[in-house]
Structures are given as C-alpha cells and as structure tokens.
Amino acid sequence: MAAGQDLPIIGQSSSIKVGILPNEVSYYLAPNNTSKGYANFVLVQKGNANIDRSRDLLLNLPHFQKKSPYEFLASKGVGYGPKGYISYRGDNTVFTFPDVPTFDSDATDSTILLIFDLIQAYKGEQAIIVSGDFIETRLEGELRIFALTVTPREKTPAKEEYVWAPSESLRSLHTENNTRNLATLSCIWNAPRTPRHLLNTPLPAVTYMYARGLQHIVEKRIRTRFFQENLPIAGVSSRYYSSAFSSGDERHEFSVSVGMEDLEMAVISLASIFAELDTKGAYLEEFQDAKIAIITSAGKSIATPISNSELAEECVSSFLYGTNLASTEELSAFFERRQIPPERELSLFNSFAFALFDPHKALEIRFDTPAVPIDKNALISTFHAAWDIAASSPVQPEIYRKSYGDTLSLLLPKKKGKVSVKSTAKDPVTGGSIWTFSNGARVIFKKTNQKGMLNYGLLLKGGYSYVPDIGPGESSFVGDVMGLFKVSGMSALDFHNMLDANGIEMHGSASLTDMKVLGTAPSDKLELLLKVLLSYSRDRRPDKEAFAYYKECEKLRQERTRLSRDGIIAAIDSTMCPDYYYPATKSIEKLRDDLPERVDSYLDSQFAKFSDGLLVIVGDVSEEKLKRVLGRYLENFTVSSAFSIRPKVEYNLRPGWSTYTVEASQSRIGSGEMSVNMGMATRQPFTIRSYNAFMIASVAMKNAITEAIAPLGMHAEVNVSVQVFPAERLAFYVTCRPCSVEGLPTGIIPAKPMIVLRALRRGISKVSHGTLSQSELEGLKSTLRNGMATKVSQPAFLISAVMMRNSECKDIVSNYQSAINAVTLADVNAVLHDLDFGSKVEYVIR
Known part of the structure; x- marks a missing residue:
C-alpha cells in the first residue's frame, strides 16, 4: 500500500468544471460539441434507491401542474431511453434526460427547474451533470440562482467499506434465446476493484491497458484456434467492467457464439486458451502487437468525439465512486512518457493475467442457447478437463511467436521515377485541396488536428453489377469477399492481423455505382498504408480456405443478424422492394462458391482504371510529406482512359x-x-x-x-x-x-x-x-x-x-x-x- 500511495496523481480534465452549489449540491459541467444544440441533463442521488418514490416524481412535481414532468419532456422531443428516465446503481438513483435542445431556452430552463424540483424532494447528497453543447458561464449562473430556492442538502452516510470476497468455486448459468441454432458461451472473471484512494493515480489506467491487451490477445487466439479447428463462429467479444461501472467487483467478460452442435468443442477450445495463458502467459511478440493496437486505439479515441452520454457517464462514476476524470489526451500522454523495457512489461502483464485466470475461483460460465435442454454439469466437467490437459501441456511458443507487424512481403514502389501534382483546386466539401497528378490520379486532402491519425478512402467507379455473372442477392456479399484474399503471400487472416498489429483499419464495400476501401491509420504509417493498397491491387488472389470458413460463419451470423434491428429493417425493405435484384439482405443460399474468383476479376478491372476514381485522405499529416509519398506510389497504380458506365436497373417500390x-x-x-x-x-x-x-x-x-x-x-x-x-x-x-x-x-x-x-x-x-x-x-x-x-x-x-x-x-x-x-x-x-x-x-x- 505504501508503494501505491507514492503513485503520482493524474489531473482532472480541464474541460470539465466541478463545483458545489450554495445548497451543497455538486455539479459537473462537461462541454461537448459532438451533438451541437443538445445536452444530456442528469441528476444523481446518493443513497436514494426508492423506486416507487422516484416514479411518483415523474408524474407530479410542484412546478409541473399543467403538464406532468414526463409529458413536458416528451413534448420537447426528450424521450425515454431503454431504461426509461430512471436507473438505479445499487443504493443510488440516476435521472437521465437525454438530448435536451439547448437552443430552445424554454426546454433548457424548464428542465433545470424540473431537476431542482427533484432535488427538493430528497434531502441527501446529490449532483447535477450536464454534458453537451451549452454556454458554460450562463448555465452555471442559472444553476446557482436556482440553488437558492432549495435548502442545503445533507451528506449521505458513507457505505460500508468494500471487501473483496470472491467465490471459491465456479458458478454457472443457463439462459435461453430466440434463435434456432445459436449458442453463446461466456466466461466472466471477477477481480478486486481499485481502492478509492488510488482511483486518481495511474493504476486504473494501467489496469485498463492490461485488460484491453488481454482482450486483444484472447480474441486473436480464439479467432486463430477456431479457424484452425474449423469451428465456425458468429462472433467474438470481450468487455472489461472497471471500478467506474459499480461499487462492486471489476469484471472481465469473454464470449464466443457458435452453432449448438459445436458448443462442447467451443468449451474445450476456450478452456484451453485460458489455461495456456494462465500457465505460460502471453509471448513477447503477441504482447507487443497487442500494445501497438491499444496505443493506436487510444489515438483514435482522441480523434473520435465522445458522445454526451459517455461523458455524462464518466461524471456519474466520478461522483458515485470517485473515479478519475482525466482526459483521453492526458492518459495518452502518460503512457507515452511511461518507458518500461518490453521484457519487464511483459512480466507485469503476465502477472496480471495469472492473477485473473483460474478454473474455479471468481469465475462464472454462462450458456445462452435456444430453448433446448443442455447438460450444464457435463459441460462444466468438460471445461475443467480441457483446462487441466492444456495446463499440463501448453501450446508450443512458436505458434504465437510470429510478429504480425512484419510487412516485408508487401510490394515496394518501382524506383524508375515518380509522378507529380499537375493541377490543384479547392474541394468544396472538405475545404481541402484536390490534386490531379501527372498520370491522371486524383487525391483530395484535408489536414485536420486529429493528432497522429488519418482517415482514408479509395473510391473506384463501377459497382457490383460489373462482377461477372453476378446472381440475384449475391451483391450483398461482395464487400465481405473483398476481405477474403491472400495478399503478398499472406493468408487473409495473417493479412488482417498484420494490419491490426500496425494500427490500420481497412474494409471494403461495393454498391451499384462504385467500390470503396475505407479505414483509418496512424499518421506515421502513411507509407505502409499505400504499400498495403498497392499490394492489394496487384498481388492478390482468393483464399479458398478463408472463404469456406466465412460461409460457415456467415450462416451463424445471419441467424444472429435477423434478431437485430438491422434484420428488421432488412425485412421491411425486402417487403417494400420484393423484386430488387441487388438487395442489402444477405441470404446464404444465394452465395455461390466461385464468387471469390469473380470478385477477383472485378477487382482487377477496377484497379486497371485507377484514374477513374479518387483517393481521399483527411487527417494529421503534412502536405509536403503526403505529396512526396504519393508521388512515389501513385505511379505504380494502373491508369486508363476507360471509365465506368452506370447500369440501367429498375425495380418497383410497392405502393x-x-x-x-x-x-x-x-x-x-x-x-x-x-x-x-x-x-x-x-x-x-x-x-x-x-x-x-x-x-x-x-x-x-x-x-x-x-x-x-x-x-x-x-x-x-x-x-x-x-x-x-x-x-x-x-x-x-x-x-x-x-x-x-x-x-x-x-x-x-x-x-x-x-x-x-x-x-x-x-x-x-x-x-x-x-x-x-x-x-x-x-x-x-x-x-x-x-x-x-x-x-x-x-x-x-x-x-x-x-x-x-x-x-x-x-x-x-x-x-x-x-x-x-x-x-x-x-x-x-x-x-x-x-x-x-x-x-x-x-x-x-x-
């Protein structure tokens, strides 16, 4: 504990203002421009989880007689969330009024009045949180004026001190879903929460980084092993519930969805993966790959605006549990300054994994299956047996020692010369520049302040109607199949792992008018990104093994998708346009085995006319560097005077x-x-x-x-x-x-x-x-x-x-x-x- 007390304090984000009103009510003002003209208003009440009383207040408050509070909110477009307006965190109550139109002074002022009516109804400790687009000085002034109408609130008695008391034996739970054949297996480990006095130190950030690293490694091992064992999956997910989520234990959850017929094998494979990590830990190369992905993700987080709801949630956690309000930039700067030798950090990371994984202690396994009986006890026995076998003879290191950061097999640009910018114009959409190069290639560039990151998009005209012999309904698979190619000798799986290890996101899509390759990349990986695009355009061939596995996985994914809202919208669309040849809805029965070869031919024809397209780059990169790198690489793409003609397609919109x-x-x-x-x-x-x-x-x-x-x-x-x-x-x-x-x-x-x-x-x-x-x-x-x-x-x-x-x-x-x-x-x-x-x-x- 003494060492923990010596940890430095990470400061609170300067953009969030925290204070106390004259009536002893705390307030958090978190300006945010991700939803201009709107803000979330939240009231948190400590120690007041009185459900009946809270529900009564939404029906009747002193200043809302003509319209009840909920009727007023709804009349302003402020609707319920999935939990309504009220949620409960242990003994605490949280009122949430999302997307209040702050450009409407009546809506804003009345919502503040409503909140103070709620405050008046409870004597205990409370906090007002506003996150979104507002004028800070004006709002703070209004809160202080309204606070004078309410007598001071009392401090809520402190709860009993948290005690880590893990279960010593494995727990299990079986739930039923509405699918015909989809089972989800989840392993959830509880862990002790961070002591309150350490929540403002780097410890929670380090724990988060290690948790994210563990998620990355586990997910990659699951995808690799299940592919090698030909176990189709509908999806893999993981989540870390930190001390910011509740006043109780932290949780680490890992899930995989498979067909019912593969549930037992999934239990064996998942148990083996965890046992190997618990016995040998991660290997240096895969940990370094995971770390690069995490650092890149942190860079994207800085560049990606946080939502009003996420920002409000951070403030709720700070008030209830004392968690840190440091900005993403501050946390990222901390990790940049944190210099630890790789071997030493691997040792610390593996200690983290060893402390978490256990086949019995603090573990819960959940089986979510169709409405059919399962032998839960037998599956648990299988889990323990597989764990014991894997722990006694863990996987050989070389299976995981390959660094996916290796890019030596990718194509290099020719050295004979380079193209140059022939003309420059202003782009009316971005306000950036349109460059036309001497070979006809066009690039639009817009410099932004998203530190260390860039977004990119390659557009080539000519849509999926140009795929040879495209069948009815096959068009919905073209984008997916674009990601199932071997590139420069790498399998499809290794190619995507290489991109991931270098922090590059890349996905393809196609429509009736064009095909696109879109994604993000670290700014310092600009040349690698162009090398990837060049290799994909010229050194690509179908990965038959990846496609066969994709088909089996897609059968399960379609079962899951039909349960989602996207599935509902797709069903509605197919009813509106029943005879449309190119529906967005996927039907595995329409997918023919030779589609990869036909998409390969389509991509060849698309990349043969690179000048009938456009490369867009928006992000943090200097204009001079970008022109120089583009000059070397654009020469190697094939340009042509050919251009695509839109096909004539007709369909009926059912009236x-x-x-x-x-x-x-x-x-x-x-x-x-x-x-x-x-x-x-x-x-x-x-x-x-x-x-x-x-x-x-x-x-x-x-x-x-x-x-x-x-x-x-x-x-x-x-x-x-x-x-x-x-x-x-x-x-x-x-x-x-x-x-x-x-x-x-x-x-x-x-x-x-x-x-x-x-x-x-x-x-x-x-x-x-x-x-x-x-x-x-x-x-x-x-x-x-x-x-x-x-x-x-x-x-x-x-x-x-x-x-x-x-x-x-x-x-x-x-x-x-x-x-x-x-x-x-x-x-x-x-x-x-x-x-x-x-x-x-x-x-x-x-």
Whole structure:
C-alpha cells in the first residue's frame, strides 16, 4: 500500500468544471460539441434507491401542474431511453434526460427547474451533470440562482467499506434465446476493484491497458484456434467492467457464439486458451502487437468525439465512486512518457493475467442457447478437463511467436521515377485541396488536428453489377469477399492481423455505382498504408480456405443478424422492394462458391482504371510529406482512359400499406421481445433542398412519435436512408420497444403492441397532415443545422460526402446552412405527406 500511495496523481480534465452549489449540491459541467444544440441533463442521488418514490416524481412535481414532468419532456422531443428516465446503481438513483435542445431556452430552463424540483424532494447528497453543447458561464449562473430556492442538502452516510470476497468455486448459468441454432458461451472473471484512494493515480489506467491487451490477445487466439479447428463462429467479444461501472467487483467478460452442435468443442477450445495463458502467459511478440493496437486505439479515441452520454457517464462514476476524470489526451500522454523495457512489461502483464485466470475461483460460465435442454454439469466437467490437459501441456511458443507487424512481403514502389501534382483546386466539401497528378490520379486532402491519425478512402467507379455473372442477392456479399484474399503471400487472416498489429483499419464495400476501401491509420504509417493498397491491387488472389470458413460463419451470423434491428429493417425493405435484384439482405443460399474468383476479376478491372476514381485522405499529416509519398506510389497504380458506365436497373417500390403481425416466439426476426416497427418510403428527385426537407421531416416525425408513445412506456429508435441510385428514394424507419418499468412514471407500463401501433400511426398522421407551424419549422432547422455542424467536423462523414459528390453527383455539404434556411414549410409538409402515403410496412412482434 505504501508503494501505491507514492503513485503520482493524474489531473482532472480541464474541460470539465466541478463545483458545489450554495445548497451543497455538486455539479459537473462537461462541454461537448459532438451533438451541437443538445445536452444530456442528469441528476444523481446518493443513497436514494426508492423506486416507487422516484416514479411518483415523474408524474407530479410542484412546478409541473399543467403538464406532468414526463409529458413536458416528451413534448420537447426528450424521450425515454431503454431504461426509461430512471436507473438505479445499487443504493443510488440516476435521472437521465437525454438530448435536451439547448437552443430552445424554454426546454433548457424548464428542465433545470424540473431537476431542482427533484432535488427538493430528497434531502441527501446529490449532483447535477450536464454534458453537451451549452454556454458554460450562463448555465452555471442559472444553476446557482436556482440553488437558492432549495435548502442545503445533507451528506449521505458513507457505505460500508468494500471487501473483496470472491467465490471459491465456479458458478454457472443457463439462459435461453430466440434463435434456432445459436449458442453463446461466456466466461466472466471477477477481480478486486481499485481502492478509492488510488482511483486518481495511474493504476486504473494501467489496469485498463492490461485488460484491453488481454482482450486483444484472447480474441486473436480464439479467432486463430477456431479457424484452425474449423469451428465456425458468429462472433467474438470481450468487455472489461472497471471500478467506474459499480461499487462492486471489476469484471472481465469473454464470449464466443457458435452453432449448438459445436458448443462442447467451443468449451474445450476456450478452456484451453485460458489455461495456456494462465500457465505460460502471453509471448513477447503477441504482447507487443497487442500494445501497438491499444496505443493506436487510444489515438483514435482522441480523434473520435465522445458522445454526451459517455461523458455524462464518466461524471456519474466520478461522483458515485470517485473515479478519475482525466482526459483521453492526458492518459495518452502518460503512457507515452511511461518507458518500461518490453521484457519487464511483459512480466507485469503476465502477472496480471495469472492473477485473473483460474478454473474455479471468481469465475462464472454462462450458456445462452435456444430453448433446448443442455447438460450444464457435463459441460462444466468438460471445461475443467480441457483446462487441466492444456495446463499440463501448453501450446508450443512458436505458434504465437510470429510478429504480425512484419510487412516485408508487401510490394515496394518501382524506383524508375515518380509522378507529380499537375493541377490543384479547392474541394468544396472538405475545404481541402484536390490534386490531379501527372498520370491522371486524383487525391483530395484535408489536414485536420486529429493528432497522429488519418482517415482514408479509395473510391473506384463501377459497382457490383460489373462482377461477372453476378446472381440475384449475391451483391450483398461482395464487400465481405473483398476481405477474403491472400495478399503478398499472406493468408487473409495473417493479412488482417498484420494490419491490426500496425494500427490500420481497412474494409471494403461495393454498391451499384462504385467500390470503396475505407479505414483509418496512424499518421506515421502513411507509407505502409499505400504499400498495403498497392499490394492489394496487384498481388492478390482468393483464399479458398478463408472463404469456406466465412460461409460457415456467415450462416451463424445471419441467424444472429435477423434478431437485430438491422434484420428488421432488412425485412421491411425486402417487403417494400420484393423484386430488387441487388438487395442489402444477405441470404446464404444465394452465395455461390466461385464468387471469390469473380470478385477477383472485378477487382482487377477496377484497379486497371485507377484514374477513374479518387483517393481521399483527411487527417494529421503534412502536405509536403503526403505529396512526396504519393508521388512515389501513385505511379505504380494502373491508369486508363476507360471509365465506368452506370447500369440501367429498375425495380418497383410497392405502393400502399402492409401490416404484418407475428408472435415473438415464432418471429424469424427481432430479439425475441415485443417491438413495433414501421418503414415508410417515397420516390422523390434528390436535390439539396429535398434532402434537407426530408431530414427536417424526419426530426419532426421522431418528435411526434416520442410524444405519442410516452404514455405507453415505449422508447423509439429512428433511422433514415437516402438512396440516389438506381432510383432516388427517401426512407424512414422507426422501432418502438418497451422500457424498463422501474424507470417509468407511476402508473405507466409498456402497452400492448397494437395499442402502440395505433399511437404510432396517430403521431405520424398528425404531423403529416400539415400541423407543423412556422415556429416549429425554425426550431427543426436549428436542429438540422446543429446536426450538420457536428457531422462536418467528423473525418469519416466528410469522406463519405466527398465520395457521394464524386460518384453520385450529389453534394449535401457545400453551403449547407443556406440550403437549410431555404427549406419552406410547404417543402417539409410535402415530404411528410409523401412518406405517410407512399410505401409503408408495419411489422409487429408481440
């Protein structure tokens, strides 16, 4: 403990202001621009987990007599989350009001008033948390004024000191899911939480780094071993629940999803992996690969905006558990300064793994299977037997000693010369530069302040209709198959492991108009990225073993996908467009065994006309360096005067209104719980004006739906889709699901599906019949302007917008503020009407 007390203190993020109001209520103000015009308002009450009392307050507060608190919030578009407005953390209560429109002073002021009414109702220790877009001095002033209306709150008595008391024997749990053949096996180890007095030291950050390293190593070993043993998987996941998640133990969870017929073999393989790590630990090369991936991930975290919800959650944990509020930049700087010899750090990491893994102590195994009996005791016995065997004869070191950071087999550029920039212009989307090189290749570059990272995108015109002999439904697999090639002698698995070890993300996709290669990379890996793209374009061949394994895994993934919201949307789309030759929905029956060879031929033809495309780079790299490196590499890509012609594709958008109702236990889509789903689509000419009118209409419908379903205890998720080719189409999707009853106002419980459906129809019908006012339109315009301001600050969005402009000739970014301002009430009402009376599909799972 003395050594722990000598650890340095990591300072709190300077962007988060923490203070105490005159009534002894704490406050956390966390400015954040990731959702401009919106903020999350949270109230945390220590030691007040009174469910009935908390629910009563959402129904009746002193300053909310005309409208109850929940009705007021819903009228402002502030809807429930999956848990309602209230969640409970042990003995503590958390009220969360997400996405309050801070551009609406009435909404903001009334939400603050609501929070102080809640504060008045409880005498104990409390904290107000606001994360999002607001004027800090103004908000802080308002809080201090409102605080004068409430007498000082009392300190909540301290809880009993935490004691680490792990179970000495393995525990197990069997749950049932709604799939036909998908089983998920999870191993969860508890670990002692970090002592409170050490939470502001580097110790939690080091623990987090080692936990992430362990996740990386375990997941890679699972994917490698299951591939070698031909055990198909639907997915692998892992999660670390730190001391910030609760007042109890930390947890490390590792899961793999397989077919029911492979459950026993999965138990054996997973037990063997953990036993080997518990016996021999990780090897230096794989640990170094994992560390590079973690450091790169930290760089991406700095470059990736944090959401208002995530930021608020950090403040909640700080107030309840004393966890650190250091910024990602500060933590990253700490690790950059942390110089430990690799062998010494490996020893520390392995000590961490040895302390965690045990076949009995602090371990819980969960089996989530279809509704069929399993012999849980026999599977546990199998787990222990496999662990003992692997521990007595662990895997040979050389299996894991290969460093995937090795890139020597990749192609190098020719040395005969280099191309140069022939002309320069300004890009209207990013505000960056368009460079046309002497061989015809085009590059768009935008320098940003995302330290040490860059986003990239390669667009080549010519979509999946150019894949030879493409069959109906096969197009949905083209993007996946693009990742199943051997590159420069590396298998598909080794190639992706190499990218991962160097911090490079890369994935392919194809549409009717083009193919894309997108991803991120560390700025210092720019030349390696271009070497990878060059090798992929010229030194690639199908990996038959990888494709065969992919097919078996995809069968399981499709079983899982149909249970997701994506599966519901895909089913709605297929109903709207039943005769479409290129559906997004995957059907394994449509996938033919020779698709890799045909995609290989397609890629050859695409890379043979590199000049009929575009390379986009947005990030932290100097213009001079980028031009120099591009000059060496772009010469090696094949350019041609050939160009792609869009195919003529026709399909019908089924008109009218269809309703499907199915029992949850019999539904082939949905997660096995009740949900009410609706999709609406209309064909309209795509202009910047019609696009903005549609986006405004979508927000109007979301707000109307939020208000309509609030009395029914439901929360809504909304998606929009804009299609330019083969037909210009606008689509709106909504899914309504029940909230947790404990988080809802008293008297409100999730309603029956058909009641929800009627309310959903009423909400949409109301807004589609011209009830939107001019003042409401101005508020919705502010919402859209704020949303676009957020998006154009994100590199991935800018790249997609650039590609949309160059491939589909549609620009949604240039002068977007003026375009939004030009939208009229008639424009929005026309879109609302056409959506409501266009193609509509309702899918009710009850």
